[in-house]
Amino acid sequence: xxxxxxxxxxxxxxxxxxxxxxxxxxxxxxxxxxxxxxLIRDLIVFTNxxxxxxxxxxxxxxxVEYHSIPYKSITHFSVETAGSFxxxxxxxxxxxxxxxxxxxxxxxxKNIYDVQKALATYIAK
Numbered sequence: 001x002x003x004x005x006x007x008x009x010x011x012x013x014x015x016x017x018x019x020x021x022x023x024x025x026x027x028x029x030x031x032x033x034x035x036x037x038x039l040i041r042d043l044i045v046f047t048n049x050x051x052x053x054x055x056x057x058x059x060x061x062x063x064v065e066y067h068s069i070p071y072k073s074i075t076h077f078s079v080e081t082a083g084s085f086x087x088x089x090x091x092x093x094x095x096x097x098x099x100x101x102x103x104x105x106x107x108x109x110k111n112i113y114d115v116q117k118a119l120a121t122y123i124a125k
Contacts, residue, residue, distance in 0.1 A: 011111040014038045035118050079116045
């Protein structure tokens with residue numbers, strides 16, 4: 001169901017080993033991928049040192065933006081759940097020194113709570 005969830009815009013947890021292989025060119029020697037979630041083509045990756053938001057762009061997805069966020073830079077975040085008429089849920093992350101939050105859209109599903117719980121866990125460390 002993970003592939004179908006990704007196509008529908010639902011977030012799904014992905015295999016950490018697979019993500020580690022994909023990110024071996026950007027993670028440091030003492031950094032480990034601990035959790036990862038796929039949202040269509042994009043990834044939300046939690047390492048022991050930082051949050052990495054991966055935005056695959058273009059038709060082929062060959063152009064990739066890696067947004068690296070040290071956990072200490074996150075000042076707060078919010079989760080807006082889907083309602084009866086608004087079927088999308090949204091995660092917003094505010095960084096120190098920035099007025100605009102980073103925003104990720106999710107389809108109506110409960111997995112946004114898993115991402116929120118992981119984010120809260122890593123920020124609290």
